[in-house]
Amino acid sequence: xxxxxxxxxxxxxxxxxxxxxxxxxxxxxxxxxxxxxxxxxxxxxxxxxxxxxxxxxxxxxxxxxxxxxxxxxxxxxxxxxxxxxxxxxxxxxxxxxxxxxxxxxxxxxxx
Amino acid sequence: xxxxxxxxxxxxxxxxxxxxxxxxxxxxxxxxxxxxxxxxxxxxxxxxxxxxxxxxxxxxxxxxxxxxxxxxxxxxxxxxxxxxxxxxxxxxxxxxxxxxxxxxxxxxxxx
Numbered sequence: 238x239x240x241x242x243x244x245x246x247x248x249x250x251x252x253x254x255x256x257x258x259x260x261x262x263x264x265x266x267x268x269x270x271x272x273x274x275x276x277x278x279x280x281x282x283x284x285x286x287x288x289x290x291x292x293x294x295x296x297x298x299x300x301x302x303x304x305x306x307x308x309x310x311x312x313x314x315x316x317x318x319x320x321x322x323x324x325x326x327x328x329x330x331x332x333x334x335x336x337x338x339x340x341x342x343x344x345x346x347x348x
Numbered sequence: 349x350x351x352x353x354x355x356x357x358x359x360x361x362x363x364x365x366x367x368x369x370x371x372x373x374x375x376x377x378x379x380x381x382x383x384x385x386x387x388x389x390x391x392x393x394x395x396x397x398x399x400x401x402x403x404x405x406x407x408x409x410x411x412x413x414x415x416x417x418x419x420x421x422x423x424x425x426x427x428x429x430x431x432x433x434x435x436x437x438x439x440x441x442x443x444x445x446x447x448x449x450x451x452x453x454x455x456x457x458x459x
Contacts, residue, residue, distance in 0.1 A: 279440070280450050
């Protein structure tokens with residue numbers, strides 16, 4: 238079973254601060270996805286990374302896939318209250334279509 | 349209309365009752381999934397289906413069954429509900445190009 242460990246589990250910061258969330262595994266993933274989930278709703282896909290070392294930017298969010306495809310990070314610049322939510326990483330292993338989820342990082346951005 | 353629609357949104361049922369959660373999609377995706385989400389445990393896969401004639405058990409299928417009535421419909425049944433099946437249930441669809449799309453979830457409480 239491939240496991241994804243996310244850290245930190247909880248994060249509370251002031252508006253305007255920067256933050257980084259991590260997603261780590263001992264297994265290699267063929268692709269890794271990041272989702273944001275708001276209360277009462279399902280997860281919404283933010284980005285998919287597939288190449289080791291790949292960096293993708295989505296406005297103030299920067300996603301990086303580790304060179305060995307075992308880890309990923311999400312960096313938010315100048316966090317806004319609208320960034321509040323549960324951030325989930327999820328990966329697919331080689332030859333598998335199943336998505337394995339981390340337990341998530343719950344982010345609160347205080348105005 | 350939402351791309352992935354789950355009904356009901358909320359349900360309270362008694363121990364031992366049979367209950368069905370329904371999911372329909374307008375994405376046109378062949379692949380459909382049922383997940384449950386518990387605090388501190390993340391999202392775990394119950395069953396998945398790659399087409400109408402293909403049904404597969406996920407990580408935690410015991411106590412659950414599914415039916416793929418059509419490409420657009422995938423229902424989850426609890427034959428005899430028990431309190432530890434109290435959770436948030438999500439249906440999802442996927443394809444290789446668009447990734448995963450989740451419904452808004454069904455909050456199930458078994459008393």
